[in-house]
Amino acid sequence: MQVTETLNEGLKRGYAITVTAAELEAKVNEKLVEAQPEIEMKGFRKGKVPMALLKKQFGQRVLGESMQEAIDGAMNEHFEKSGDRPALQPEVKMTNEDWKEGDDVNVEMTYEALPEVPEVDLTAISVEKLVVKAEDEAVDEALKSLAETAQEFEDKDGAAEDGDQVVIDFVGKVDGEAFEGGAAEDYPLGLGSGSFIPGFEEQLVGVKAGEEKAVEVKFPEEYGAENLAGKDAVFDVTVKAVKAPKAAEIDDELAKKFGADDLEALKGQIRERLEAEYAGAARQVMKRAVLDALDGMVSFDLPPSLVKAEADQIAHQLWHEEHPEVHDHNHDTIEPTEEHTKLAERRVRLGLLLAELGQKAEVEVTQAEMSQAIMNQARQYPGQERAFFEYVQQNAQMQQQLRAPIFEDKVIDHIAESATVAEKEVSKEDLQKAVEALDEE
Template sequence: MNGTMQVNETLKDGLKRGYNVTITADELNAKVTEKLEEARPSVEMKGFRKGRVPMALLKKQFGPRLLGEAMQEAVDGAMSSHFEQTGDRPAMQPKVEMANRDWKEGDDVEVSLSYEALPDIPDLDASTLSLERLVVTADDDSVQETLQTLADNAKNYETKKGGKAAKGDQIVLDFEGKIDGEPFEGGKAEDFPLVLGSGSFIPGFEDQLIGAKKGETPDVTVNFPDDYQAPNLAGKEAVFSCTVKEVKKPVAAALDDELAKKYGAEDLDALKAQIAERLSAEYAQAARAVMKRNLLDRLDETISFELPPSLVDAEANQIAHQLWHEEHPDVQGHDHPQITPTDEHRKLAERRVRLGLLLAEVGRKAEIRVTDAEMTQAVMNQARQYPGQERQFFEFVQKNEQVRQQLQAPIFEDKVVDHIFAQADVTERSVTKDELKAAVDALDEDEAEAATA
């Protein structure tokens, strides 16, 4: 270390490191003096000209205040110098504690420094990896199937003359609901279009209108669910007096240029081209997910190195905590029993930490960076979830380093994965969309089994 600072190793066990750092009183005093000399020209004090205050008086007046600042700078400098000399990179924030708790001004400062170092990670030769990319072509049948779905979603309803309302039909009705004979807020509407079987209303409401005809005035009796969003209605029986004003049958939209214009295309051919392009992009994205999983599985199986226990513990606790909340969605806060990770949670945590460190090292050596433009796009995508509050979300992200890291991490990981793909030996295999779907479903099943095991 520089100057009179002393550093003695107290622990070296695996990745665990411990050091005792001594900063002499003379060094602290020199730092305080240096700070006072810098400030001296601008200091004004009664009885002295500006910049002419004696150093002894400055030390008496401002020394104690600057001592803590000098001490912090000395400790930070010692840590920076230590990491520069040893090449260690701490896995998490180092723990720094005063060793001589009875310290008083004039004493040397003894600091205890402890951390877990990041391990030496083996070099990855991506050119030795053989990977397979599934390829699905957006054929005419797939395009036609999607086109038909769009037509079904754009269907119209025409008057059903003299017929009874069936499931899938749309009825136009007036209704007024009452509980114990008294109307309630939100229980009345006129000319309301309701598709029977859509599940838009309280369970049982739509079923009781099947078979109704225009002009009929049926009463519909239903029970609000116990967990209904309005507490004053939850669990109560209501009677709705209805008037059926019209019964309509669904009519699918024709596959023509008019349909295309509804979806923003010039004509039907242009809409088909858009569908083919979108399907191709969806297939490619799904195929990439399958190839990425295969890559990560391969890396997890073949590359091994010592893992920092603190990172594994933190990841295992996070996994266990997240899964507990998924199983108990009614508990929003953290007022719950202590959650202990299982062996399976730790196994999954070890995989995530290992792969995370490996990809981070590959990205570091390849000098992969997340650009400002990529971060801006990520923030914009996230901000869309808060309509009307986009500006506040942008400001929140700017002030919150942890949130920025959460947004940046998946972008960085994907760029590293693409970097590995570009170097690996990748072969393509044509499959059907059903085969691709099965491969994607298998990924979801594996994740579910790993999380709940």
């Protein structure tokens, strides 16, 4: 077997691989000899079928397997000896298309090698870690929001206003006929909640307890029930009560509704939650600072194929963000701009650097961390969690998508351990500005 270099330009590599006919025949014979003891054929005892007959019967199939194994073996041996790591799956094709049994097999292999990533002095990195304390004002604001979610309604005199609750009986009719699911009794409806068909709640503003009203609406064209979609309907409504909202008192009783022993304990829980949210946002700001520092410390050749793939993905994603009405991919090819390519180069460069740093530091994503990530993702599909778990288990690409950000965060933690990280206490507003600046860059 011969492997001859044909291209060595930047990170591009090309090799001509020759598997001689003699080597191929030897591999075929080896596989047939290995299988011979288990083969049965009419007229022969098990394991006693002549080799010539085996070759005639199974030779073509074994030849194809042997050819593929020989080429794969040559490629693996090459990568072991050269130390090259292909950026993407190597492109392999036979160059003697008129090949026939008894000829040598000539194959051309081309790929882009991953570059050598230079050493980085992590101790030279210096970043700030923003720290925000949960002020009493923020805690009180959160308490007020909790009280609003726990609000109750009490009977009121007079007309219903937006934000009030009306208790109603209703019967919906289309073309004078009541339809299934269109009636209810003692239904508490919050005016302004948007929970009913568009236009329904607005027509109840101003009603009083004891009144009857015919509410005329039109079902949306995209309504879930096909027999009602786009249809005009009339709801005969009887108003049984009008109630005004009453915010819950901010006291120990409110705290107990939310699982706390008393008001002070609830305030403590809120403070912890707020500061955890602040810490998460501050981490994103620090992470960007670390990446910016790394980006300014290294420079090396990048595999063009990786940069192009990343630039294509960036351009495609941004196009869909600008055209949210398009939900499929049946559109013209989106050509990356120079700005997209520049951003792609940064992402590829930092991705390769973080991968190298993580490998050297023996950073690993544990099974427990993966399980937690899958659970978090599965919550987006209520009722289908099991199906999502099974989908992830069978999809290596999806597993990698979930593993990559965990790995990256752990590498960032590793870098921060060596870097100089200075804590800086700032206001919530300053942190918000720093987070917003991330999206602007």
